[in-house]
Amino acid sequence: MSLGELRVLGACPLDCPDTCSWVVTVQDGKAVKMRGNPDHPYTRGALCVKVNRYLEHTQAPDRILHPMRRIGPKGSGRFERISWDEALEEISVRLRGIVDEHGGAAIWPYVGTGTLGYVQGSEGVAGRRFWNVLGASRHFLNICSAAGNTGLSRINGTPGGMDPETFALSKLILLWGTNTLTSGHHLWKFIQDARADGAHVVAIDPIRTRTAEQADEHLPIRPGTDAALALGLMNVVLSEGMEDRDYLENHTNGWENLRAEILRYPPARVAEITGLPEPDIRALGVRLAHTRPTGIRATMGIQRHAGGGTTMRTIAAIPGVTGDWRHPGGGIAYSTSGHIHLNIDTRDDLLAEPVRTLTMTRLADELDESVKCLWVYAANPMSSTADQNRIREKLLREDLFTVVMEQFPTDTVDYADIVLPATMQIEHTDLHAGYGHMYLMWNEPAVEPPGECLSTAETFRRLARHMGLTEPSLYDSDLELAEQLLSSGHPSLTGITVDRLRKEGWVRLNVPQPFVPFTDGFPTPSGRMEFGSEPAYVPSHTASATRGAYPLTLITPASHTFLNTIFANNPELLRRSKGPRILVNPADASRRDLSDGQRARVFNDNGEFEAVVEVSDKVQPGVVASTKGHWRKLSRGGSTANAVVDARDADMGRGAVYHDNLVELSPCTS
Structure with a gap:
């Protein structure tokens, strides 16, 4: 006898800020269809290229089914x-x-x-x-995010920042070290809303990613020098006389120390550090000085180097200097987890x-x-x-x-x-909360394991x-654990119960909309933004090291087809990934007799891995990039990019340094 058709609400569990709401269609006890929930304000009916194959993945022949x-x-x-x-x-x-x-x-x-x-x-x-x-x-x-969490907590008292939905209200958007269209693409809809209202979008990224190609402007910064650029932009804001003196006086501590540091980084010096043309730095600084509100999106990749915590703390100083925290659509968005x-x-x-x-x-x-x-x-x-x-x-x-x-x-x-x-x-x-939006999400099981x-x-x-x-x-049951989670008594959870979540699938946190954080002060001991007296620029290892035998900076960004190492065994997504590849600037390829499509050995003292060369000006000379997520046993040579990545700590929070490693390349001989 047919059990009929059911529609079951759930939530994506994966390590992505968007934490999508989904709808699973079940027929006769089997999940036959999954789609993004069209009723969810952030998901808006769309899933990513990875999760679109999730049902297929659950039914894959290599699934482990028994102890x-x-x-x-x-x-x-x-x-x-x-x-x-x-x-x-x-x-x-x-x-x-x-x-x-x-x-x-x-x-x-x-x-x-x-x-x-x-x-x-x-x-x-x-x-x-x-x-x-x-x-x-x-x-x-x-x-994942330890260095950035620590840096933001030191200045703001929390890693929590802007509600990403308020980017629709921004007039200048800085996508800083984040590839939105690959890692959290739902934000792009709000960016498009802002652009329709005249916003200017700038991508600051060592790679000309698919996001950078869609932006109004791309600044191909040298890896690990982002804090220097932040100081240079604030230097231009000061030279324009557009710092928000009232906000600085009434809502921040340590301004004189930071101001002295900013003055040490004029655009000419910042150009030498970052590899960016001085006119471009100055032009963006002028735009920043005169555009309210400015919203900054900086996610986890930007802090995976030796100076990662300082980088996030310094970039987060910008909305304090400009007073952008006053406005919906102003501030910085790293993670909303601090609001949970x-x-x-x-x-x-x-x-x-x-x-x-x-x-x-x-x-x-x-x-x-x-x-x-x-x-x-x-x-x-x-x-x-x-x-x-x-x-x-x-x-x-x-x-x-x-x-x-x-x-x-x-x-x-x-x-x-x-x-x-x-x-x-x-x-x-399960119970979820996105780190890229302001909703609690319920996942109801759709089928039996x-x-x-x-x-x-x-x-x-x-x-x-x-x-x-x-x-x-x-021995607490799943429902008992969920009820305990919701029992903190925090005002943001008022009216949110397990029964309501199970019925509705998702509920927005009990905060204003639009949500402007820190209107009642910062969650620091002083209640103010704390600029601190520490250095405002700590260079990455690759920006400060003597390069010697390993002259190339390797960065390992997220793949468009995998999520970390999840889906890396899915045959179709593995095919689309085209295996481990490495972006190499034409000048660097020529010096090493490397051509497009050739296999290269990527190595340093830690180890080596093999990748197919993609000769491209998407990276600057001296920088190479190979996406993370591949499995060793499915990769030629039996190694992946992590064979050459150091297990060093960032400056704060013992963060990882996946984008801060020096390597050399040579043609594979077999």
Whole structure:
């Protein structure tokens, strides 16, 4: 008997600011169609090129559907199917043994951004109650936005900024180090609304991306010198006498220190640092000085270098100097996550004693003999984390008990001892909040999980029960967890309940529209914007280092067809990506006897990877670019760009430095 047709509202879980609302059509228990929700004010009915294939992905033939145990050498990817009882028993015995012999801190729960759910994923730190009971080490998830979050918090008290919808009201839009049409394309509709009303759009980016090609103006800045440009633009604002003196006097601290720093960066000096023509810097500075409101969109790529935190802090000073925070459509938008005030109760009181914190991007350094269990979920560090070759060496340790909860046989799965099958978004309950808009989103499961797949929360509930743990909060249901999240009492959540979210699918935070942050002061101890007295420009490693044998700066931007390493095994999206490629300026290609379509070896002291050369003036001389996200085992040569990326820290927040590495290129000989 036919079950009929259902339309189920859900939300995209992936690491993208747009967190789209979607509608899944279900016929006879099977998901047959997915589309963007046309009723959602930000999604407006559209999904991205990646998520358009999401249903296909959930039904892919390489989906992991059952628990597995390793039967071959680590790295071989050879497993046998086992039952859940067998998996839970083996895991329980191993974890108990590790805790008894080495202490809970010998366990590293390594969670990533594979899902940003507050129930099932990283935003709610899923599983941490369980790990706290065992006394496991803390995991510092710093891979994405840590430097920028810290820099913005130092000046504004929060990483939260503009509501991106208010870009429709901007008259000057600076897309600074962000490729909007690839990474968060829904913002473009609001930019188009602004352009229809006369706004001027400038892309500031080392690469002439698809976004830069659509902008009114593109400034191909030298990587890692953005803070110097910000200082130069503010220098022109001062020379024009257009600083907002009233705003500076009544809403900021430290202006005299910043003013002195700005005066040290006239356009001529900034041109030398950034590689941009002095007239272009001066012209944009004049436009900035006289255009209100100016909205700045700067996302995570801009802060992935040695001076990333300082860069965000200095760019964020601009709307304080110009007074743009007074206006709808003025200010800076990095992430709206600072405006989300859910009650994330990880029950840290369950820890018997303080534990150490292990850092995500330092996996190669910190996965030493003191770590006896690595538990990976919503992450693929073998492909996505820097210093790839050393990570592989550590994952080969026979004394390291590795458990991976996954949907597909990723590079990391190949090194697991036990693999646990994980649900995908249409198969479980979750609560989401976009970091690029002002809406809470509900994801209702549309279909039953295939095979024996379990959600993250259910996996930890079953494991806790199998281990005989008695802490009641370990067994809270998904709906109970969601109700707890909404119980913070913050005014922005007034009127938002689980029942309402399940019925409506999404609800805007209880804030004004248009939303102008900081009208009642900044969330700093003084209530003011804090310019500080630290340096306002910290150059990237590649901007300050002696280049020697490695004269090219490598940046690794997001792919248009993958999201981090998700979808990199989808045959059609893999075909569209054309495999690992590297953009090389014609002058640099000529010096190395490289031609378009040729395979090149990209290398430094860390390692090497192979990529197909694309000779193009989309990058300036001295800069090369290769998109992130490829899997090692699907790439020729068995390495990806992360084989050459350093595991260094940025200046703030221990942020990652994916765009701050020196390499050399040579033709492949075989």
